[in-house]
Amino acid sequence: MLWHKTALTLLVIYLFLPLAATLLFSIANEWQTNILPDSYTLQWYAQLFSDPRFLSAIGRTVLVGVITVIASLAVMVPVIFVLGVYFPKWDRVLQMSVLLPFAFPGVVSAIGLIKMYSSGPFPITGTIWILIGVYFIGIQPFIYQSVRNSLRTINAKDLLEAAEMLGAGKASAFLRIILPNILPGTLIASLLSFSSVTGDFVMANMLVGGQFETIQTYLIQQIDISGQSASAVVITYFLLILVLSGLILLLGNWKPKGYKAKEEEEQ
Template identity: 25%
Template sequence: MRGEVLLKRLFMGLVAAFLAAPLVVVAGVSLNEKRRLLFPPEGLSLNWYAALFADEKWVAALRNSGTIAVLAALLSVSIALPLAWFLWRYRVRYARALFALGVAPFILPPVITALGFLVFWTSVGLYGAMGATIVSHGIFFMTLPLVNISLGLESIERETVEAARTLGADERAVFRTVVLPGILPYLVSSFAFVFVLSINEYIVSYMVSGFTVETIPIKIFNSLRYGYTPIMAVVAVLFVAVSFTVFGLMARNGRLLRILGRH
């Protein structure tokens, strides 16, 4: 029995090391003293971290990515919440069709969805606008909030809702006092998930804005044409840190496991 446990731990340790190896390499590259992508690093320095925030173009890309991610997450949750509430509250016959429509942008290959956005924004004359990128991200990632909020609504006992109505509460009061407090953690986690995914999104951003609105993924791609510098590794480290922080907090309250399907 002990041997079996040790083998399992050894196996999981090897898997963890295999998954962590690329992150270790990228983190090491970001510490290079010279302008080269070397691992192990030649000398240790944090100069490239300072160089990232001293370069106005990289700062602008960070600002664009952060703005788009925050507003896209708000838009995504704002669309998913009333749709999930309607499907849970009224149980209409076409609920499955509406739900399928809500998850369709994420189920389709990203390049297909991005191409659809490209055609639409070009036809209405808004290709290259930041607003187009925000709306595209919000719609593309709406699936996660829709699924997550639906899970939160299913965790609310309908008897509690009926009791509130019996006591004279109207629909608004029921939503404000019973439903909203129950799904608030799911709303927060939905916002966090869309925020992280939007920051890392490249295909939709490139197809909708080209190089007009330069986000961090697009900036990294553009930088590859002019030579490799450790700044790109620094950006990757920052992205990984943000993702680990967000997903770690979600996993700590159990929301990550719930959204992955655990009941």
């Protein structure tokens, strides 16, 4: 038992020590010869939040992530459900297709996308739309695995058949029975997808660059200017992801007013 606690403690230290060092560097005024900073300041955060470019980059990053995740869930959850319940033979094809993005390096994919969409009927290179399209495809493995595992866990086919026997239509059964039961898996997929989208640099830099500056492209530029400022960007980005993750988890645990009372009445 002691060995397990020691291993867990060492793992936590290993994971959070770089983050703690980054936090200290972001509030350090002078840090040269001592283990801890010689003096502290919040000037890097003050400069950061007074920079309109940073605030715009944060807003663009969140906008792209939210639109991409919502669009992916709206399209893929019904598709995964229909194939898994009614056309299980095609589920293998979908599984193979959603894993294809992992087979191509980001740089290679970006070059091909630039060639294809820089001209022609859809000249969207340098716009938000190409980023949303790329991320829509890139996060499919997270969406598929989480939602598909959730459907298998709740035995969606039996639930659907039971609802239809009680008089519910297919659409009503899906919205009122299946979706609430796969909500935890859907939330996990949302968190993984949003973190993947907001953490991308290669696609954002090559496809849109400075025309649609995101937090990652802004961070790279800050590294060349000031290490403390770049560390402040990293800590702010981490806190942003932490807050959004907490909101999504709270949303997953939310129950309508009166829900608890109905449960108690049934008991």
